[in-house]
Amino acid sequence: MKIIIDGKELEVEGKKTILNIAQENDIFIPSLCDHPRLAPFGGCRLCIVEIKGRKNYAPSCCTYADDGMEIKTKTPRLQRLRREILELILSEHPNACLICSEKENCDDYKSTIRKVGETTGCVLCSNNGRCELQDIVETQQIEQVKFPSFYRDFEVKKSDPFFDRNYNLCILCGRCVRICHEVRGASAIAFVNRGSQTVVGTVLDLPLLDSGCQFCGACVDVCPTGALTERAIKYEMLPEETKKSVCPLCSAGCELKIDLMGGKILGSKPSEDGAVNRGQACVKGRFIIRDLVYSPRRILKPLIRANKKLEEVSWEEALDFVTRRLKKYKGKEIALITSPQLSCEDNYLFQKFARERLKTENIGSSYSFSPLAVYHEMSQKNQLGLALNFKIRDISKAKVIFLLGEDLAVSHPLIWLEVLEAVKNGAKLIVASPNELPLNRFSSLWLQIKPGSEFHLLSFLSRILIENGGAGRLSRIEEFDSFKNSLNKLDISQVFEITGITEKELIKTARLLLEEEPAAFLFGMGLTQHPWGSQNVAALQNLALQTQAQLFPLGLENNLRGLFEVGRNYPDKGLAFNKIIQGASSGDIKALYLAGPMPYLNKAKLEFLVLQDCYINENFELADAVLPATTFAETEGTFINEEGRVQRFKKVVEPVGDAKPDWWVISQLACKMGNKGFNYKDVSGIMKEMSKVIPGFSNISYLKLENGKEIFIRDEKKRRKSFIPLKDNGPLYKTSKKYPYLLFVDYSLDYYRSLPLGRESLGLRKIRDSRWIKISPEDAKKLKLDEGESLRVESSSGSFNGFVKIIESMPKGTISTSLLWSEDSDFSAVSFFTGFFQEENALGMLPVKIKRGK
């Protein structure tokens, strides 16, 4: 189709607004409420244009181009009208600086004085210099505002974490309200009041903390004025530079833009062109990056233990010391711990160092029992049938989504966005979870299953589907008969009792799964953390084959996939993480090299402990050598996110103190220990080597990645489409008189290496404190517990302390807590994986008792 804008003939394809077309063709039309991620709104009315044959001017942001349209964007009348509309906006906005004739000079001689109570002009505004409204005013040549200034005198809202809201600067473009509703699905804010009293606010004017806000910061990022500003940078100068990076705080791997000033990080924002996140992030990537890099707990200098005390030394000395001591141990006497939050390059070198230099197979790492981990375990047993890679974007195209075992709001904010988009496009959402999740309000069906009963749910669904025909096509798939037989052998007489789901609900679920396509099964730790996690995955995989659904195994740590992939070449013969801890306690392991989080080792009988970390943690005082490592922002490399996407990240700032990249430390040590083959100048040498020796990496090169090519790790396993016969797992978790409550673990990943994020970020702690012990109102009442009271949880294998948090949606008889740290006990972040839960490869749930006090 052809249209004419300002006399220029343009060829247009598809359904596009006039504003979009103009922008694509470098024709400027002022606009304030329009935003590329949002549906047209038509509120500000600055973008009006003249269309031949139409009586009224049309807002170009919500008028779609039609063949033959003739459009004018700059007639004198239009421009006058736009100026007058803008003047209306400015009449309610501090405008003195905007129309001041001394503006230019002022900029030269006066720096912004942002630290004021009331913003009465740009020079007093934290948005000065990065303000869309300012830019627009500039283009419209406004010399005066014909109205007296009207100050609305709203109280500035400062009580919430991370950002302030000063609606005296708000122009009511509605972007914040719309992004919160349309994209984030939080709907925490809305317009309230009407007429000239209209303002953005929360329900009953509650703080955002009590309004369902996720503190994703999306509203702050789309606000064209200084109404919403991040508190941490409010009084900072403008960034001098912005560099790209990748968030290391969950398995999505959001691309971030890091703002820099004087070589220091000011803040971080999601990249609009991020392949995974398209301009969105979550509270962690948006507000906490700076805190984790500049944490006061950062280790700044290498230290070694001399005369019983840790003393600061040079790197040379530290490395020599470690080399000398490490040389004494070999094979089974030594173990290394890495982290799934380290890069592929780092982890590869750790593997190589352990195996080739220290001649040990004991290389472990604490990670969650996410589907990725269980997949890894299954693949070692050649049990893996379906593809591991996926694209997050494909979730939004599904017509039916089945979600098991994950609270997306907290642990997978980016996946949440895709699910939301699918639902908006008409997808049916089925959620199976014991407690009511925020996402449930978008679901067509909520299966409130009893904790741990997913296996029964899934296998019963499989049976309904087979009994109702549909076997014909499936019978050709391998192992169909044995799968069918195994289903028949399962005792289903009690399935409704065990799962707590009615027959009607189950049939409705089966029908939805069959009727709608494409189907997407999303599953997380809630499904896989049980001792029988792999059976759950098998059951889900069977169901997916039956319904032709795509599986989306959700990860948790940002580079867990990378950790597994770089180790693929080696047979997995060493001790698992738990066993390493046991070995350290028994004295079988004499030397331990820690580059990943580890519970407090006060009971370990170690001869030599190396701590290579970014942060001082509980094991610091026990270490014989402490090597300061860089955070992701101070080094470079690649991560592989849960999709299997290879993500290159680069150094954005110089390391704090003397911190060094992990790969550098290892290569130095290895060289000092005399081994050849560790002499790397930089990470690119490591990647070159990996792409040669690890088949899955053969298609990866920095050059391709830097040129913007999407690369996914090659899935080298031969994958057969095959059913897996099922085994019953025996009884579910049982409570007893002594331990009457079931404890389960929340799926948040609020730590970076050994730092619990809440420790550095008060804001995060307000949103979700990892010391919270969540309990239902009924149980709290029964036990006479008040919010915030301290609480002790005991099981047959240990105990820990925390604070009462009453949560409406907790099922009666259960409590939950996050994986992390409780500051005032000897339980630390990772100890939950091990000491408290006895099962080797699972977290599962635990019968516990609760006591008031410490």
Next chain:
Amino acid sequence: MKEKILSKHFVLENFYKIDVYLQKKGYQAVKKALNEKTPENILEEVKAANLRGRGGAGFPAGVKWSFVPQQVDKPKYLCVNADEGEPGTFKDRYIMSHDPHLLLEGIIITSYCVGIHTAFIYIRGEYEAVALRLEKAISEAYKNGFLGKNILESGFDLDVYVHRGAGAYICGEETALLESLEGKRGNPRLKPPFPASIGLFQSPTVINNVETLSNIPSIILKGAKWFCKKGLPEDGGTRIFGVSGMVKKPGIYELSIGTNLKDIIFKHAKGMAEGKKLKAVIPGGLSAPILKADEIDIKMDFDSLVNANSMLGSAAIVVIDEDTSILDVLKVVTRFYSHESCGQCTPCRIGSSWINKIVRRICDGKGKNGDIDNIIRLASNILGNTLCPLGDAAAMPILAIIKKFREEIESYVSN
């Protein structure tokens, strides 16, 4: 006019009760429609009747219905606009409280015609007693088999719900009404898409005014030709004119469309109260541009009033006498619209609020040179430049008042 269509039974006692209604041959139209007519027949008839919307815009009802797509896999809805928020308007209230079953008949036939199985009556919050009466009528209709499943054995199902508004004028605007009905803040939506294709809960939706729908039964019983004859060929039927202000006999008058405004005021409403002189008339609700005393020799139909640069709107006639200061009229108008603006778009939200502030200042005796021109400029900038028609509804009467009474207003400014 001999036979009234809508208000014939208003005088009868207890007519809102279904047994009285049935005694007077009630629900004949529904029976005829469901038993003897196809939806296509009905649509043809309503189109031919040239029944124009009574809510304000005067859009032909039959044409509107025909925009609803026939084959969709979503439910379709009918929303009855009973918000009656336009100042001066009180006709729908009479229909609903005196003859609720007439409206229900209209709803049933319309739903049958368009293939709708769920209808909502969105009634203004202040009409509490009326809402209760409607609910009573609905439950009677269910009991008598006129609502619910398989109505009159025709196989047609229909449920009707009453939803009470919360006091915002903007919720009478059809898309704001839909938002409000969905449980959201009543902010108007962008159009297109129009409700006929994407309306309530993203589904095709018909929205009609109470009075519009209440005309349907007699169109079915007596035919389109008869209906047109009651009014004008292109604008069929009668209107319930609500006359208020300084007349001897204010109230509602159901008269043929096209009746002369002068006659309505001086014959039917018995002329000016207290022997005062007529100063001006607002002919169609507060949004309608004002007519001066010498402009009222005019036929009251949609087209004639448009030709006179005003509008028939909701046919609410507000009569203003010589003692009334035009500034007071202006003040009421500007206060109302600036208060009722939903706040979504700049010209209406801030423009109407500035106009209101300036007018208030003039009323306080602090008028300044240039005030009037500023009001004109502000109002002209609103006109045609807003997201929903409320902007126009605010600007038009203001511009008309100033144009026609500029001298008088200037005298207030300079004093």
